[in-house]
Amino acid sequence: MSDRLDHDVIIAGAGVVGAAIAWHLARAGVRVAIIDATGPAAAASGASDGAVSVASKKPGVMARLASASLIYTHDLAAQGPLQAAFAARPAHIFGSGAAELAAMDTLAAKLNHLSGRVRVVADGGPDLLSGLGTGVDRLMTLEGEGHMPGHKAVRAYLAAPGITCIWPAPLLGYEVADGFVTVRLADRTLRAGQLVLALGVSSPDLIPGLPIVPRAGQLIVTDRGPVGALSGSLTAAAYLVAKTQDGAALPLLPVVIDPLTSGQYLIGSTREDHGDPTRVDFATLRRLLTRAATVWPALRDRRVIRTFAGVRAAVSDSLPIVGPLPGADRVTIVTGFEGDGICLSALIGREVARMLCGLSPDAALAADLAALSPVRFSKNRIEGAA
C-alpha cells in the first residue's frame, strides 16, 4: 500500500472485537493502528463476564457463528495468542419449573442439531453435581465451552508485534476522499487506506441512525476461596430464555455463577434498558445472590468485594452489525454484539481481516456473515461520514 498513508488500516475501538481484528491484520502483514477514546477494554469488554458459549445462542445464525468461533478460539488458545486468556471448562445448566425445563429440552435439541464441539455429557437430577443446594429440578452438564475475560483477551491480542496503539484518542470524525480515509483525532489527523469502526455501544456517535441501544448488566465479584469447588459455570435455564426468546417473560431470575481461575466467583447479570455503568443497586444484588446462593450454598461463605455494570450494544433485530458501511467506501462497521462479543470475537476478527484484505469469507459461513451486513438497515438511513 501507499506511503501517503500513515497506516493501511485504522481500527477505532480497542474492545475485544477491535483487538481481534487488529491481531489478524498484523499477522497478515497489514500496517494496522488501533485507537481508543480511553484505552484497551475500556467499555463492555472490560466490564463483562466471559462465557464463550454456544448453549446460550439463539438457534440459527448466532448459534452457527458461535459454534465456529468456539472451535477457532480453542485453536487460538492451543498455540495462538489466547493461551493465557481462554480456559476450557464445563458448563452446568440448571432449571426449576416447567418453563426452565422446557428451555433445557430446546437446548439439547439445538446442540444435537449443531453437531459442533459442545456435547451434553450429563443430564439428570440435582445429584449429578455435588455441592448443589435446593431449587434445582434438573441439571445438564456440557463439555467444550470455555471462559475468557474480555480484558485478558484484549491484552493478549494487542501484545502481538506490528500493532500501533494510540490512546487516549477519541475518534472525532472521518472523511473518505481521493482513495483514502482521513481520521480526525483531537490533536492530529491520520490517513489510512481503510477505517474500521468497532465502537460498541458508542457506534451511533459516529454513525447516526444506527439502530443500537444500550443494555446494561450488573455483575458481582466475590473474594477468593478454594478453587475447584465448582468445575465450571452454573447457569439458570432462564438465562437461555432471556437470550433466545426476544421479550419473553422470564420464569425465574437468569443468574449465572462463574468460578474464575483466581478462586473468585463472578455472578451476573441483568438486562436493563439504559447505558449508565454506575447504576448498581442493592435490591438487584440481593435478588441475584439469593437465587445464586440457593443453588450453590458455598457462596454463603464468600463476601462481595466489588460490583459493577457493563453496557452491551443491542441491535433492534438482535444480530450484530458487520460489514462495509453503505455509502462510505473504505469504512467497515463491526458492532452490536450485545452479550456475545467475547464469544464471537475470534471468528469475527478473522473474517473482518479477510474482508479488509479483499479475501472472500469462509465458504461455510458466507451466508451467516452476510446476514450481519449493515445493508439490512439502509432504509433506516444510516449515514456514513459523520
Place this chain on the structure above:
Amino acid sequence: MRGDRLMRDSRVLVIGAGLAGLAAAVEIAGAGLPVLVVDQAQAPGGAVHRQPLPGVRSIASGMQRRRWTRLMAQINAQAERIEIRCNTRFGGMDYTGDALLTGDGRALMQPRALVLATGARERVQPRPGWTLPCVTTAGAIQAELKTTAHPPYGRVLLAGSGPLLLAVAAELVRLGRAPVAVIEAGHPFSHPLSALRLPASYLIEAAGYLLRVKAAGVPVLTGAHVLAITPSADGLVVRVNTPRGDRSFGADRIGLHDGIAPNDAGLPVDGPVPVLRLGDCREALGARAALADGRAGGGRLAAQLLGRAAPDPSADLDLQRQAQRRLGAIYAHDGLTRLSDLPSDTVLCRCENRTLADLRALGSNPGARGLRLDGRFGMGPCQGRFCAEWVGRLSTPAGLPLPHIGSNRWPSRPIPISDLVDPSAEGLEP
C-alpha cells in the same frame, strides 16, 4: 423489596460512633430529627474514645474521660431520637438511595440523609516484611491497649513517623512494657520549642509523652528508617538505617505508622439524599477538630433538612488545621523518596500479593485502568484502601496527577453474602 422501592426512612443515618458522628447526632436530634448511628466496633467511642472490653479498667486520661462523659450525657439526653447500633457495618449507598447495613443491625433502608464519620485510617508505607504476622499499625496496638489495658506480648518496636508513635510508646511504658525502640523518620526535636507555634495543649501532651519514654530509657532514633523486617528464630529482626549507620533490633511485635488520612475509600461522594462527611473522614485533623466539625456539620445538615438558615461556621477548625500543618512541617522527612529504592520483591498490594516488580512490568504510567485490570492493583477485598497511594506514586512520572485506583463505589467493605441472603435478616425483608 423484589424490585419495588423501599419506603423512605425518616431517620438520618450516621456512620461512625466516634467524636464527629456522635457530635453530629446530638445536633441533628437536638433539632428534632431522628438519627440512627451505626458503628462496626462493639461499642461507641471511635479511635480516640475506644472503650475497654467489659470488666477491663479504662486507661483513658482524666481529660479524655471528661470529654467522653459530657458527650454521652448529651446523647442520653436525646435518647428518644438517637439509636446507636454497634457491630454493624455500612456496605454503601446505591444510586437509588438504598443504604445497606450488615451485622447486628442489618437492614436495607432509605435514610433521609447520610453522614459519613468513619474517621481516619493509618497510612503504612510498604517496606520489606511489612506484611509479616505480628507487624500491624501502631494504631492497632493503641486500640489493643485501650480495649484490654494490657500490653502486647514480648518486645514491641514502633516505627514510621508522627506524634502517634510517641503517644503509643508512652502508653506502653505506663503499662510496664517499654518498647525496644521508637524509629522516627522525621527530626521533630531539632526545632526550638518557641518556633513550633503549636497550641499549648499539643506541646504539654507531647512533652509528657517524650519525658516518660526517655525516662524509661527507650531509644528514640530520629531521621531513621526501617530498611527491612525479617523473621528469625525468635521473632522478628528489624534493620534500621540511621544518620549514624545501620542498626538492628529484635522484636516480637511491630507497630508501623506513617501518618493518617481520611478513611473514605469506597464511600459515596453524593447521592439522591444529602451526603455529608465529617471529622477525620473529611479531613484528618484529629480529635478536637472532629468534635467541632461534627457539631457544626450536624447543625448545618439539620438546618438544611428543616429548611432553616445555616448556623455560622466554626473558627475552631481553622486553628486545628494550622496546628496540623505545623505538625506536618515538624515531622517532615524524605521517606517517600525511598519508595522507589525498595527491593523489587517488596509487596505493595497485600490483598493480591502484588509486588514492585509486578508494578514495573506494567511499563511507565499505566494509568488507573492498566493498574487495575492488568496489574490487579486495588482489586482485592480492600479495593485499594491501603495500596492506592503508594502504587499511584510509584507508577506515575513526577508532575503528573496520581491515578485514582481506589474505587469510590460500594461496597466500601466486603459484604458477607450470608448477611445479604439470609431470609431471617431483620429489616431486609420486603
